[in-house]
Amino acid sequence: MVEAKRKLIDGNGKRLDGRAWNELRPISLQVGLMKNADGSAYIEWGKNKIMAAVYGPKEVHPKHQVLPDRALLRCRYHMAPFSVDERKNPAPSRREIEISKVIREALVPAVIVEDYPRTAIEVWVEVLQSDGGSRVAGITAASLALADAGINMRDLVVGCSCGLIGDQVVSDLDDTEDKEGDGDMPVAIMPNLGLVSLLQVDGIYTREQFQQAFELAIEKGKQVYGMQREALTAKFFSGDGAVSSVEEGTE
């Protein structure tokens, strides 16, 4: 790179958007906005705007892909042509294909695929506006959409990224920090199980920096989990009726 690097952290320790090193961008989550999907969620995370939809369980087509003992979980991460400054070709790029794969692998351990043999569960993650950390935002929304679809899950999945700016570990990189910073580490966790289902790293970290970034990502992920929880509660347990007092019969 020829041009001089912009200062991403100023003298007071503030980042370009005014955040401290360990702060998250503003996040909002909504569940069940799409009528035609079996489950859906929408997330705004910083400048990210992402929809996630779940269809299924349903029959597998083409038939030769059927798994006799479990469900086939399909994921598609796609960026809309208008989601970035310069028009993006709508055909899936190498990057999108790779992210689809890692999102699938981040979600599979939470979904009880053994409960739905010979079926397909489809997860569509559509980025309407993109910023840094869209894969973790996509995972966060997709797991809510799966829960909304009523698919058996061991836990929700929640993601958060951390990274390096110079020698400083920071949480939740935005687009500029991702491109001009010195490292990016997206992490997805299953908070109740205490398991990590996605860990990608680029950049060069010392052992201490890696440890700090990894632990920070988990801590911030748990914070986002609180928001996931609120979003699900808002859809299913609020409104005029206190669901908790419903009298139900089972025949």
Place this chain on the structure above:
Amino acid sequence: MPMIERKQVIPGDVIAKGNYRYGSYVEKRGDEFIALRVGLAEVGRDGVKLNPLTGSYLPRADDEVIGKVVDVNGFGWVVDINSCFDGFLPASFVFGREFSPSTHDLSSKFRVGDMIGARIESFERSRDPQLSIRGHGYGKIDSGEIVKISPTKVPRLIGRRGAMINLISEKTGCDVRVGQNGVVVVTGPPEGVAKTVKAVKMVEEEAHAADLMAKVEGFLGGSSSGGS
């Protein structure tokens, strides 16, 4: 009735700790019972139970379902039971043990497009659910209005010991048949049917309301006195 503890849960939540029996949508992890769905959890005499608030129909043995015949082959009927799995009704369950594809005409019993009431005979993970029409009331349904509701709202439509469904059929003079798979068949006089369908949809939409019985009664009572 003893007080039953109810809890709003999302996947991954701990419902209870200890030693209990547990039903569907609950997983045991060590001595903890974990919810697998968004729903209302109960810990009572029957152990740990979870009533899910969302999701499609998953067949369970002994459920009564209402489905549509979508295919007939030499050995039985394939039935759409509003699930990701198709039900299969073997011809030998209908014609008896002496069934042979050469002597019996399957289309004489049920054709493609017929609605049938059936019971899930068995459901193993390796095969599609098997249906049976043995027993009272099962078999072809030749008249009525079909309404589909979310299968998770079925217990609500039935009500405690059938209270809700009895209320609706009493007020409208219609017969209401509910399949566990969320398919409802309403039969009776035309005005009553229209009203019943509305009431069923109302139960589905307002399943979260605490005073649903009163609301439905108000809806039916008000319009029946005006109508008849």
